[in-house]
Structures are given as C-alpha cells and as structure tokens.
Amino acid sequence: MKNIKSLLTVAITEVKSRSSLLGAALVMGFFPVLFPTVGKVFGLTANYNDVGIIAYAIALCCAVGFSLLVGSSILGTDLASRRMSFYFIRPLSSLTVWGGKLLGALALIFGGSLIAITPSAIFFTQSTKQFFTLDHISAFTSMTLLCLGLGLVAGIIFRSRSFLLGLDLALVPITIVLGLVAFFRIITAYRGSYFLEGIGFSRNFDPVAIIISIVGLVMIVSSGIGLVLGRTDIKKVHRAVSAGLWGLMMAVVLSGLSFSQWVVSASPKDIVQIHSGYVAAGDKWLLVSGRAWGRGQYSPVFLLNPKTDEYVRMPESREINISDDGSRAIWMEEKSFLGGDFQLVKMNLKDDVAKPVYTSVRFPQSGSWKLSKDGLRAIVTREQLITAFDLNEDKELATVHVPNQAKWLTNAIFLNSDLVRLYYSGDQGKDARIFDFDIKDKKLTQVGQITLPAYTYYWKVSQDGEKLAIANIIYNGKTGEKLFDLSDAKLDRRIQFIDNGRFTVIDLVGAEAKLRVFSKDNVEEQSISLGTMGKLQSAYVSSQISENELALNLCPLVNNTYSSYYRWNIVTVNLKTQAITLRGEDVRPMNTNHWGSILDYSQENASSKPYFINSKGISRLDLTSGQQEFISKLGIE
C-alpha cells in the first residue's frame, strides 16, 4: 500500500510538472471541430467523416509526440542534470521511481490523446466513433509503446556521452535485420494473422502491431532495468539499459528466429490434420498440405513420396504446378528478403528420389504458370506479358504482349507443344477474350470473345479444347460462340466434361441429387437419381473409369458445414444399367488431373485406385472391390 502511494506520488509529480502538455492537447482537440468552419475561409472543405479522421490523426500525433517528448525527458533529463538524486535521497525504491515516472508518462500520453479527441467525440460523435475499433486502438497503442520506449532509451543513451552509444547504434541495424528475417518468415508461413487466430487471438489483431508493441515494451523494460541497476549515474544507467535492451532484444529476436525456424522446419510427420492433397499422375508423388503440430494454423505443403518417405517442402502460398502426365513439378521461390525476386524451381517427378533444381529463370513477380501436358514447356503470365519456356533447357522461347483489355488469365490449355489457347477475363470477370499463342511464330492472336452476364471463377475447357464451360453455359472453345445454355437461377449447376465431347451436370434440388449426362451435341442422354445415397450437401463427378462408368464424390448433408474436413463418400455409377455402388465411406479424394477434380483432361493415366484422405491419414481405395490400403498417417495421432 505504501509503495502504491509512493508510486502515485511520483506519477502525480510528473504529471503536474508537465501539465502544460494537457493544455496543448485540448487546444489541438478543437482543431478538427473547427476545421469544417475555419477551413472554408482558406478554401479547404471537410465533410462529416473528415472530422473523425483529423481527430484520430491528431490524437495519434499527440500520443507519438508526447511519447517521444516525455519519454526522452522523464529519465534522461533528470539523469543528465543529476536531478535524479532528488528521488533517490527519498525513501523510494528504484522500481517505484521508475514505475511512478512511467505511470506519469502514460497518464500524460493517453490523457493527452483522450483530451485531444474528446471535442470531436462530443460534437461529431459518429464520425469519431469509427476509430474506436480494435484495429485503430491496437495501432494507436503499439505506436505509443514504441515511441515511449524509443524516447526513454534514446533520452538516456544520447545524453550519457558514453562510448556505448557507438555499440548501441551498431546493434540497431543488426537487430532490425534479424528481426525482419524472423518476422517475415513467420508472416510468410502464416500468411497474415492466421497464426494469432490459431493460438486464440482474434484475427483483428495485427501482427505488425504486436511486434511493434513487443519492441516498445522491451525498450520500456530496459529503461527500468537501467534505472534499477544504474540509479543516479547516467553512464551506469546507460550501461544497464544497453545490457538490458540488447539482452532482451536479442532474446526476443533469437526466440523469433528459433521459433520461425522451428515453424518452417515442419515435416510431413508433423501434420496432424490434412487440409488438401493432390496426386501427380504416375502415383509416385503426393502434394499434401495440413496443419502442423503446435504451430497454430500454419499449413505447410509437401511433395511426398509415400513409398520412400522422401519429401520436399514447398513454399507456402505459392502455386505449385504439376504436369498432366505427372513427370514434372514447377514453382516459384522468393529469393530476395525484400521481395521482387522470384526464381523458377523445377523437379523431375519420374524418379523416386527427386530434388528441386533451381533454374536461371527469375522474375520480379511470381506470375501465373501453366505447364504443357508432358511438362516440357510452360507459359507464364505476368502483368501484360506472356512468355513461353523450354523447361529442359530453361530457355525462353517467346514473349508476347497481351492487350490491356485482357485482365485475368482464367484458363490455358496447350493444344500442342507450340500452340497455347488462353482464356482471359476483363474487369469484373466480364468480357472474356480467347487468344491463341503461337510459340513458334511468337505471335498472339485473339480468336474469340464472350460477353459474360456475371462474374464467375468456374471456367473449364474440354479435353480437345473445342468447348469452354463457364459456370453452366457452353461456348465454342475457340470463337466463344454460345452453344448451349443450362443456366437456371435456382440451381448452381457446373458443367463437367467427360470423354468424346460429352458432359455432365449434377442438379442438387434441396438435398436430392440427379446426375445428367449430355451428348457431344448437347442432347441429354441420361438422368440418374442419386436419391438412394441419402441427403447430400454437394456432389461432383470425379473420374471416368470407363466409357460407361463414372466415379462420383458425394458429401452427405451434415449439421457442421464449416470444417476443413468433409466426410465424403465415393460411388460408381454405371451409365448403362444406372446402378449406383458405394465404394468408400469417409473418404475425401485427393485431387489429381485424372482423379478427384473436375474432369478437364484426358483419362489415359487414370488409376483405378485413387488416393483419399480422412481423419486417419492417407489411403488408397480399390474402386472395384472397395478395399482400402492405408498409406501414411503422417503426424495424425
């Protein structure tokens, strides 16, 4: 109780001796209120919302300015002018002196900011209220802590005239670089704030604000260590501040580096929940991603050979491209710490033991890549350029400019090794343009155009490239001429191509599903009810096993629709007999170019034993017998 009384006595003294700051804050607080009126005199206009913005900016300026001003003087000035002994000859512990001064500083800073925003909050309540959000408050608090810490430390080290200042200044860039390495590794790994969400924080917490707050707190604590150990001798306080600051800072940075290293060094054995999977044709390599143990929502991606347990960790949040024949994978890796430098990496998936090969192909952007079916060639689009590469020799074959009206590459298909058909959408996903990219002649020609009624991300091309399905309308794959319209406002139909120009849709009305098969000439040939499989949440054709046998993935209707893991069932449908056979339960098919995804491509490499994932791990399913073969449980307990 006595200590609290002493603490408050010191704090009140500090506030009293700097009370003029609060007056200044009040004067500044009236600026946004008067701005709409006074501003007109000077030809400046401000609307209702601007007042809130100005008020928040002024409150932030108060916090930042007061933090630096009060922080740099509250300890540093007293020490440099040998005035600190005023406190130390009294029955006050060092911690009480420091705590009281800090409390006084915080009262001035937050009190000043509150005073500065109060007039706006009274007269322009709604406009000002928009800044009383978690985001703004966390940004405000973190900046205040950083500036206060900076002021406290700088006030001491610049006034002490100690040789340690040189060492301090040398350690600043080293710490920043190490800190940024750790920070960006974590940010890259977690793709924003998912980690914080994973460990119980709201997604609204900005990781940058948290890092800034930690750095600020480290500096504030260091000033306390300095005063407790050095007391009234500024050189000794400086020595203790430096020891505390860099000790703590290095501990934080090294912890961050170690933690980030530990996070990104996760192996497939650490995966405790599988999020998604993809199987390269040939069945040697699986692309698996999932949540890794103890790492929040970190979801590493691995190319894994289940036979040999060989694996390669893929860069997070980058597109991994695997050729249709499963012979090659390519991806872009960020090489520069500051960004803006990406390197193409390729991997031969024909071998059981394959290693990434870093090519000489580098771009400032990662671009969007598309591999040829045999994996020998690739195209990449970046900004308004499109380039073709020979991947055996890492050689650029041709680069052409794409017209500005073509904004987003939605699909591409290698019609042969020298001809690529490109499907671009314009702004808002409308005005599709179709181009043929002649690699040999280094020429891009617009061959078709479609005016779309609405945006959709669902663009599929038939295996021969003759038809294009956008959502539930079929167009000529080259000219864009509308061929067949299956649109129905009540149904979210998606056309899936199968062999010989045929296509399917599944109509899900309520929880009742119906498989419809159409001929090459858009005539409905079959309509098979899936009602016997119970109520469904979703359904799609995943594979064509033979000319008249399709495999379907069915997701039963369950109460909990938000889950990274759906309990899928696999059935086969005989188109001749209309027989539906359940082949596997609780199996979520791993996507592949020949299995599990929407059928765009040829089925020549199709396996009759597709991989699937569930809560137990990775398995294979024999479609003819329904037998399951367990492959790997990864790190799932």
Added chain:
Amino acid sequence: MIPSLSDGAVIGFEDLTVRYGKKTVLENISFRVPAGSVYALLGRNGVGKSSAVRCLLGQQKPTNGRITLFGQDVWKHRARLMEKVGVIPEEPDAPSDMNAKQIVQFCSSLYPSWDPNSVNERLARFKVPMNVAFGSLSKGQKGQVALALALGSSPDLLVLDDPTLGLDVVARKNFFEELVGELADRGMTVIITSHDLTGIERIADRIGIVKDNKLVVDEEIETLKAKFRRIRYPNKGIESAYGNALDTLDTVQVKVSGWGVEAVVSNYDELSFNKFRNIGGIMDAEVSAMSLEDIFTAIVGEKGE
C-alpha cells in the same frame, strides 16, 4: 525498525573502493561514525568525496567493499534506510517547475515522521517564496529549501555534501548557525563534506581526510589538533641535524627560509619537543597550535610546499 550495530556506529565504511574504468578514486576506505557524532570527510577537489557520498546514499555501487547505515548494507536497503536520513546534496535540485510548496507536499507523503510545522516554520524564517518555481530560486534559497526538507523528516542521520558550495560568507555563516542549533536540539548523527573548514571546525567532532585515494586521517578533532603543531626556530646552518630530530615528531611539512625553519609535525608531545630543543640547543624554538585549515593544508599539500 532498523537495528543499529552494537557498537553504536550509524555509518560504517568497510574497505570501500571506487573505480571508474581503470582510474581508482577511493581505495580501501574504512571508518565508522558513531551515533550522535559529527564527522567531516575532507579532501581536495576530485579526491572522491562525492563518490563516497553517493555510495553512502546507496546511489552508487562501490567497486569493492560496502557501506552500512544503521547496520544494514545501504546498496541493498537504500529505500528503507532513507526514511531515517536527511540529505543536502552538493547541488540542491528538484523538478524545476515545482515550487517549494509542491516539493514539501511531495516529501510529506513519503516520510513516516514528517514534521510539517518545522518545515513550514523554517521556510518562513528563511523567507523562501513558496509559490516560485524551484528553478527560479537563488542558489541560497535552494539550499535553504534542501535544509528544510532534510530536517523535516526528523532524520537520525544528516548527510551534507558540500552544502555551502557557492554560498556567500553570510549565507555560509547562517547555514552553520542553523545547523549548530539543530544539532544542539536533536543530537543527530551528521556526516559532512565541505571546503569551509572554519564552519567545519565549529561543528565537527571527528575528521577524516582523503588523500591519494586513501583515508590518511581519521581522528577526533581535538586529538588531531593536539597532535599537530607548527614549530619555528632560527636557521643556524645545521638544519639537517634538527630535521632528523624533528622526525621523531612525524614531520609533515618543512619550510626553510632566510630567517629560519618552520615545520609542521603530526605527532607532537611536550617531552619529544623538549628533547629536540635540547639536542640542538635551540632554546628559542617556538611551538604553536594550528587551525583545522592549517592542518588540512599541511596534510593534503605537497611536502615542502
């Protein structure tokens, strides 16, 4: 309640050593200040008196050794010990925006035995303006505020670090008169560093002198004054013989001039002095008592100065 040492010492310097980098300022300083005594720690500028005071107040950690106040290590228990200590620092200072009234208010809440009446009465007597910012007060007024605050907590120990530095003669005199009066009333323990040796001589009962990083004198002031004498005799050309004889009295300083020799001895006694006079047959050798200032000058000045 802080226990006192059984020997009654309020202050104990135990092998105190202070170094700044490679420079040694104080080396193995040891002395004790008994309760109720007034100890003057003297030395020339830069010998480390202020460092000793900072260590004494727990503001600086000694390189080696320790200081106890009331039997407790002051570095470890500073805050608690300061309840019983009044301090007048070398340069009295306080937050410059605060006035005397606010400073008194600040201090009043920190000391359990704060005596507001005595503080207000003293400040009124000193005619210190209560509503003027501390930074605007004169040096003398700042010192008066510091004295009022130091005594306001009814301390058992008063630490005065060169309290009259920069004050004029009248202000110095007033300060020591105030202090003498207070000491007579309370009988508290005092440790003081000062260059005002006339003032010190009035109040101190024990003297410590620091020279060349070491404590070379630690004596009762009466003993010190009894031991030190100035001896004068005519120069008859055989001064070396006299010099050897004088050494038995521990010569501190010898000056030879045309008319004769003047020596300062630090271990004077009548018997040895009479022997000296008889050896040389210098019956006209004179001995005189010395002031504290003379003794101090003889000790800390260069030999033969």
